[in-house]
Amino acid sequence: MTAVVVTVWTLVCRVDQLEPERGAAALLDGRQVALFRTHEGTVHAIDNLDPCSGAAVLSRGIVGDRGGVPTVASPVYKQVFSLLDGTCLDEPEVRVDVHEVRIRDGIVEIATPWAGR
Amino acid sequence: MTRELVVVGHGMVGHRLVAALRDRDTDGTWHVTVLGEEDRPAYDRVALSSYVDGRTEDDLSLGTHDDPLVDVRRATSVVGIDREACEVRIATGETIGYDALVLATGSVPFVPPVPGRDLLGCFVYRTLDDLDAITAAAEAAMARPGPGRRSAVVVGGGLLGLEAARAMRLLGLSPHVVEIAPRLMPVQVDEGGGALLRSLVERQDIAVRCGVSVTGIADDRGRLVAQLSDGVELDADLVVFSAGIRAADGLARATGLAVGERGGVLVDDRCRTADEHVWAVGECAALEGRTYGLVAPGYAMAEVVADRLLGGDARMTPAELDMSTQLKLLGVDVASFGDAHATTEGALPVVINDPVAGTYAKLVVSDDAATLLGGVLVGDASRYAALRPLVGAALPADPVALIAPNGVELGADALPDSAQVCSCNAVTKGALRSAVAEGAHTVGALKACTRAGTSCGSCVPLLKSILVREGVELSTALCEHFAHSRAELFEIVAGAGITTFSELVARHGTGRGCDVCKPVVASILASLGGGHILAGEQAGLQDTNDRFLANMQRDGTYSVVPRVPGGEITPDGLIVIGEVARDFGLYTKITGGQRIDMFGARVEQLPAIWRRLVDAGFESGHAYGKALRTVKSCVGTTWCRFGQQDSVGLAVELELRYRGLRSPHKIKSGVSGCARECAEARSKDFGIIATETGWNLYVGGNGGFTPRHADLLVSDVDTETLVRLVDRFLMFYVRTADRLQRTAPWIEAMEGGLDHLRAVIVDDSLGICADLEAAMAAHVASYTDEWAGVLADDEKLLRFVSFVNAPGTPDPTISFVTERGQPVPAPRTPVLIGIPEVGS
Secondary structure: OOOEEEEEEEEEEEHHHOOEOEEEEEEEOOEEEEEEEOOOOOEEEEEOEOOOOOOEOHHHOEEEEEOOEEEEEOOOOOOEEEOOOOEEOOOOOOEOOEEOEEEEOOEEEEEEEEEEO | OOEEEEEEOOOHHHHHHHHHHHHHOOOOOEEEEEEOOOOOOOEOHHHHHHHOOOOOHHHHEOOOOOOOOEEEEOOOOEEEEEOOOOEEEEOOOOEEEOOEEEEOOOEEEOOOOOOOOOOOOEEEOOOHHHHHHHHHHHHHHHHOOOOOOOEEEEEOOOHHHHHHHHHHHHOOOEEEEEEOOOOOOOOOOOHHHHHHHHHHHHOOOOEEEEOOOEEEEEEEOOEEEEEEOOOOEEEEOEEEEOOOEEEOOHHHHHOOOOEOOOOOEEEOOOOEOOOOOEEEOHHHEEEOOEOOOOHHHHHHHHHHHHHHHOOOOOOOOHHHHOOOEEEEEOOEEEEEEEOOOOOOOOOEEEEEEEOOOOEEEEEEEOOOOOEEEEEEEEOOOOOHHHHHHHOOOEOOOOHHHHHOOOOOOOOHHHOOOOOEEEOOOOEEHHHHHHHHHOOOOOHHHHHHHHOOOOOOOOOHHHHHHHHHHOOOOOOOOOEOOEOOOHHHHHHHHHHHOOOOHHHHHHHHOOOOOOOOHHHHHHHHHHHOOOOOOOOHHHHHHOOHHHHOOOEEOOOOOEEEOEOOHHHOOOHHHHHHHHHHHHHOOOEEEEOOOOOEEEEEEOHHHHHHHHHHHHHOOOOEOOOOOOEEEEEEEOOHHHHOOOOOOOHHHHHHHHHHHHOOOEOOOOEEEEEEOOOOOOOOHHHOOEEEEEOOOOEEEEEOOEOOOOOEOOEEEEEEEOHHHHHHHHHHHHHHHHHHOOOOOOHHHHHHHOOOHHHHHHHHHOOOOOOOHHHHHHHHHHHHHHOOOHHHHHHOOHHHHOOOOOOOOOOOOOOOOOOEEEEOOEEEEOOOOOOOOOOOEEEO
């Protein structure tokens, strides 16, 4: 038996629905994802659930950068997370999942792994 | 030629040894084989209990050695050592030769030899496998039908036992701690500290029995009964033994190596055994006859052996064996350092025990009361960082004053150069001072070049105070994006007429900003009349509270506060607030600022809630903003028999005048109608108290962390003069204060303090008063209600959605339960009650 991992791309929204340097939350099959569009126009997706507070609010944090790494600061206790790999830059043992994003025909799509056989 | 190092044990210390060796052995002189019993990568055993909170094996992992010169063999038990042949034999019969052998076998849990200790349902608390088994048993007990609480007996009331008790509680069981000593944590705390610790622990629903031992465990129809030495029998679904550890020195004994009186492989200060090829580190090593159960000495041993294997001459120093401990357990601070039990001859204990405040502090001093020997702190360990480095040094003040509330606050000044400021990494004050002299001028730079403050972090405040003492001016730069202070940025923005963050950061900063500088710039733009705070790019600068014009609460919902000027509200107004709260299912509470807070609103509900409030004539209360909050008042001459002026009328006038004014921090005010001061005006940033002929104006008061009464600025002025002075005061504050600086520290930091402030805004010594008044007049004229502004703008309304792809769907993680007739956030499971942190 070999497990086949298929990536399913879920259509989320139009890219112009995301405002530059701001976040938005999306609901994907029960999981909450926070989407961010940077100044340069790149779209990042990480988990919306803030592991430090347990509230699903990372999309409502302030977008910025630390040493050039694009970041979001949790609006609850202000820990800063890298949008590139989801690590918490203030508490290195904490991290959130990062989701693959692509933009096709002006639509933002997020990868959700689907393991079949 | 590559030599072969065999490390027996894959715990924290073994892992550190391999990492340290491979870091420094750039020529690859050693090939390392690690033999670990557990079938897992090395993990952070100090944080073991956080596994029950939901941290995973991956979270706890110390990382793998991805290195061709390191072979880690997991699930591999060593069964013998042949020192003649220089080889170890593993359970499969295979032998592995070595040039050097390091024993890092750690310890095994000590289980008292009582009958029944092997029964099903009895566990030890040492490894992730143990915790997996405990969790499974706890879940089975919780799922068992039948009435009654599910309980666990925890044998041992030391650090590990209390962690185990907390874990039992997280798993839903009622824990019962049994400790043979007369108090909890007998190694770290003394009798007085233990008594307080016990009451703090019992408050958290953990039962405690001290001075008794477990004499047997019996099976009683599927459950367990723990029999105690005082005849008591405790029912339990689980029994957890966490009564201490014993060095795992069996291999060493079997191969004829000497062990200490109380166990542990005897090693010298190089961590070498009598056999020149065999070393021992960590909990299994008995250094000069003594074993150490903390990770910091273990790490120091690992560094020494790594150095020695590469031909160095490192030795263990007494400082590295410092057993000082500071930790937070079950939310309770506990620290002990030096000779905590006053065992030195002639030692004198000085104790302050405050059972009401829940704090216990003891200092142990020499018989001439000149030298600090040690101490114990329970309930509040905030002085640990300053006291611990003083062990062995002359006392800088009376010992009572050092531990008394409002006593002497010790800074770096009190320490001699030889005192260790950072005990985790053995860095002295002298070493830090030389680092400063060599150019390390920030806390970050000091950390990088000395490693001080990089482990437990408790000495960071001392690092700051050393920097100040050495004459290094701490940078006033806002953050990495701006080299300016807030006041300087205000001047730049006002002077150059800059209207956007992008323009400001491009011309005067670097990067794209952060959660520190963006809200500051947003506030400055708003103070200068930049239009609606959610207009265009400004929306992305705002803190979440300003961005959604509501206060985010811990579950991600918001609270809503309409403005109630002066605390005066009509019955119809009250009814509207009541109806809105009822219709949207909101929790209501009266605030300290004389208004009504409605909690539990989801982000997508905010516009509908405010539509109702705005239609009824309410406007934003700016409870979410760094802005004027409220002007509290008493009823004054309107009703009160003692009132001397119309305090409500003035409060309403002032609140309406300054509403919406964005400032460095929140601003609060109050107006009292007579000297009885019912409005508590002197605890406000600006407070007004009526006199027979006019008003007294007080400034610089606040409640909060450091409560402070406001100071009298002017007395007996008429209303017009008063308003003019408040205009100047507030605008001067808005322009020149630092980020998040309330008025009290702003005035204190001013050269000349209150007198200087009075000169500037009363006597116009800088000639800026006309300008300040004009700026305030512009603010008053341009005020509009922020919520009305959102409701009239479809583009802004679009942002108030839960999900971009499901705008009306409520956040599924939000749920409520009813408490005292109102909705409150449902508790999250598991409830986090503080992960213990252990430092040394």
